[in-house]
Amino acid sequence: MNKIIYADNAATTKLSPTAFEAMKPYLLDIYGNPSSLYKLGIQSRKAVDTARETVANCINAEPREIFFLSGGSEADNWAIKGAAELGARKGKKHIISSKFEHHAVLHTLEYLEKHGFEVTLLDVHKDGLVRPEELENAIREDTALVTIMTANNEIGTIQPVKELAAICKKHNVLFHTDAVQAVGTIPIDVKDIGCDMLSMSGHKFHGPKGVGAIYIRKGIILPNLIHGGAQERGMRAGTENIAGVVGMSVALKESCEKMAVRNARLEKMRDRLIDGLLKINRSHINGDRISRLPGNVNMCFEGVEGESLLLMLDMKGIEASSGSACTSGSLDPSHVLLAIGLPHEIAHGSLRLTFSDDNTEEDIDEILTAVPSVVEKLRSMSPLWEKIIKENK
């Protein structure tokens, strides 16, 4: 075994060397506190301001609508708990989301349910998409917030967020979208979408880990996330992660500049891989093929256990996932695959391969050689597969 094929870019990405170079001075030499008034502090302040402008430009927001924080989970928590509190002040304690959100959203909603909020989770259809008319039907007088992700982290399906946002606007309900998988990956324009809040995370687009941002449309004043100093307009206190925000902003700019060329290449690789893997007997693609992130392949192989598949691929140097990083390690099938209607035993046999610019056509060739042989081997030892074959004779 020589080369490692990293095909788990939905879990995290490799830091961009350009971003790393941009971060270095702020880790070594320019260590001033941005709140200090001498040169070293002012240099740090400027770096944070520039990073904010860069991030804002990439999603067509204004710099004052961008707040830096520690990542996607924190952004989701703030948006949802913050909007819940705003709603509760007006007696609105109903929130709408979907069944296949990230756990940063779902677990926050479970927490709010324990504190007197009512949550409606929209169904996700077999194609991995929610239906705008079902959202409209679910909105009530007391709905405070709708939170639906832009792109799903497991099956990569891209939701009609512009339509969803328009429905929310019509009914005067706040709309938040977890766009952690989308920002830097596909074009995102907050004004065009018409969302009120949007979450992003640096490490999903080749920025550093532990830094993210939230867009909060001007005019919306969420309750403070962290009480303390005056950082982030006094709403999220704590000395800024200067190198982090610089790295994230440079990575985002780079990722957006490369987007068109990269995505054309990734879509071609993705489609070739899907077509090749679908040749395996009783294999299925999860989620819509068209409304899908360029680098996402998510398949099920009947009669195969996902964890074993991953281990055997790892032995061949292929690093993939059976679902989200949060669910792997547990033997529960993915809530996303169950949400799109897969039965438990099929959802267990899932494989997610997610690609970045670093992947090549040769990687796809190797995966197309490795997966069928591993699936065949696992099936030859599987009582479940024997049963499937008998039942479908």
Ligand SMILES: *Cc1c(COP(=O)(O)O)cnc(C)c1O
């Ligand atoms: C990765 C991810 C998150 C969590 O982001 P962190 O920065 O790791 O906290 C949230 N939502 C989605 C859709 C993700 O893919």
